Amino acid sequence: MDSAAAAHAYLADTLDRLKPVVADAATPTALATAGAVVFATWIGTKLYRMFVPPRHLRKYPHASPIKIIRTLLQRKGFLEQRAILFEAMRDDALRLGVIKSKDETPSIYLTWFIGRWQVIVVNPTDMKNLLTKHETFEKKRLDAGYLFKFLGKVCGSCCPNLRALTDS
Incomplete structure (x- = not known):
């Protein structure tokens, strides 16, 4: 055997x-x-x-999602919310050692938006490099799911540019 x-x-x-x-x-x-x-x-x-940023993004400062939800539930105006959230983000940046005083703004920080973490780039030159250097920074194609297919069927005859998007 x-x-x-x-x-x-x-x-x-x-x-x-x-x-x-x-x-x-x-x-x-x-x-x-x-x-x-x-x-x-x-x-x-x-x-x-x-609610927790991905491991590779945890080095960047952010306001906690609980703080963001709390400010949204308080129904404050945009400028009041922004001031509170920026203060929380700067506190986190000080804790991480990204900035030396609360008067500074980190060049990159995270923000939480309905379950998704977004990277905010403050410096316009850095943003230009991010958008134009395709070989360095990989781009992800945003997929809107069935939205473009639906709009293509509804508005395809009157919007040729939209039809071109749905065909790809």
């Missing part, structure tokens, strides 16, 4: 012994508990990814 046949026989024997154990353990309560654990883990992972 060669090694492949021996391994196959061992696997078949193991599976035959495992079937009754799994059948006894697979009660409705155990399956429901396992499903609840998997669901809670999935929800926890989604929430963590929503």
